[in-house]
Amino acid sequence: MHDEPRWSAGLDESQREAVEHDGGPLLIVAGAGTGKTRTLVARLARLISGGTAPERLLLVTFSRRAADEMIRRLAPLVGPEVARRVHAGTFHSVAHRLLRQHGEALGLGAGFSVMDQGDAADLMHLVRQEVGEGERRRFPRKDTLVAVYSRVVNAQEPLRPVLRRHFPWVQEHEAAIGQVFSLYTERKRAQGVLDFDDMLLYWRAAATDPQVGPVLAAAYDHILVDEYQDTNVLQADIVAALRAGARPLTAVGDDAQSIYAFRAATVRNMLDFPDRFPGATVVKLERNYRSTQPILDLANTVLAQATEGYAKHLWTERVGGLRPVLATCPDEASQADAVADVILEHHEAGVALRDQAVLFRTAHHSDLLEVELRRRNIPFVKYGGLRFLEAAHVRDLIAALRVLDNPRDELAWYRLLQLLDGVGPAGARRAMEAMGVGEGEGLGRFVDGAAGLVPARAANDAERLAAALRDCVTSALAAGAQVERLAAGLEPMIRRRYENADVRLRDLEALARVAGGFEDRSRMVAELTLDPPASTADLAGPPLLDDDYVILSTVHSAKGGEWRVVHLIHAADGMFPSDMSTGSREEIEEERRLFYVALTRACEHLHIYAPLRYHHGGPFGRGDAHSYGQRTRFLPPSVEDLLDHRAVRGRRDDVALPALSAALPSAVDDALRGLW
């Protein structure tokens, strides 16, 4: 028999069609669990075996995790060395690489630093204070400002309609918000700082430039974009520009799984693909390799209620399988109880904890469950929600690193200086003025005379920090060692400022370990901000990875994942769909797709939990205030037959007591009588 190329082994008919397609633009509409990654990887392997140099392949994915996974799976097909040469990453990280490499040519100057969302919020906060005093009443908070800004940029839509449609509660401040945005962009420019959105803006500007654009486009022979349904107009523009000259283009996505509209992603990129790229071929993958048919039946039915999209019907050849279970729980506490019980049942039946995931709409939905899991010593790792790099002390250390890279970074100085005792906003400004931060003199002058810049009581700490910074500049320390050095320099300040300093200092040690994996410091800071560790496990390193633990994840962060057992909690209206997103039809449709994403993560067992009653006044409040939850609208009565129903009993049964014959207090009095 003739040798079949290694990449083609085990592909089904549609997958093969997608892998072998040649010529015009290709759109692969890949339903959940239909072997999208395998197809994309096989296509990469085929291109490489056909003679395309791996570094001339651009693979854009949604997250670093996804990129790593593809390269990992490509390795056995073409060899690890070759696989690693493929240009793979998120839009943001690829843009960053480009800007670092050609910063000078593109007019960015040598040392620019990258701001994450928290930094952007801080800068918004600063410039907000400089805008009209009269606007102070109920002015949007800094995070809202960042959200609005980001939406405006990524959707390329003017402020007014964005406010009207997505942020109506701050509409009245339109003029002032505009001013804040102008100041914000000015400041970034002056300080040599780029935010996330700038990565895309600069990349697009370069790619569409008549001189530079063609050179960039010529760098690649083939462009492949994953999760195309979650790209926005900026990203689509970049793709279009890069493929100038009808370079081959492959886009993969599932419109039914588009869940990032809040970030200005638009399914239109997918639906309009054939129009934008004439001659496009569309290949659909519908055969599912992940889930059992009963799970797919439910998912299909839920999706059938949606109003728009490529028609889709997932099917599998796998026979058998259990119906999804809908567990109705009296309240949240019994839900947590029930989840823990079922996790353990599966565990005893031989399913490892790491093959089970608990999914929910918003990060805090797992609060109560986390308490319960801890109580029962069930290990878990949480994805999504508050992340490591958002913790104040970690950001303090990052600020120190940023100052080294870009001494003009006012925001970082501002933060760093205020850690010193007796230095507040005004003192920090004064010191920065004296240091000549704006002129780029800040680092040198701080290192030379830190003590003179701050109040006497802070002199020691300032000198200590200055010494640490000096070490990082003058000696050729590795990135990890520099982090350690800076952590030591900051230690007294961290001890003074935060309650649980020991825990926080240990976090910084963890950061130093992560830093150890990088060769150069500026790269480390940028990569860490662009692609922060998504969970506590990502930081903990190998020792923890040997352990078995349950995954807790927001549905958004669970994208692309699959588990043998999935527990979907809080399937109640107001929670899922979130009551923040029930304002418009579009929002509800997005919530529906999100729900669909959650269902389709399950391979063998799907458990859905719906609490009937919600207590108010905090999860541990003792108040009796509660409200009744309605089962999520995404599971209407018409799906009844696709589910197994189960009623969970409350831990403390609410039994009705017969009225007491005598009043309780008198019985208590009797018991005490004569004791003193």
Place this chain on the structure above:
DNA sequence: CTATTAGATGTTTTT
């Protein structure tokens, strides 16, 4: 001008 505290207040999802 900074530090600290008390009290009010507030849309979620992430590169």
Place this chain on the structure above:
DNA sequence: CATCTAATAG
């Protein structure tokens, strides 16, 4: 719960 404001003491 975290963040922001106002008020107050050092």
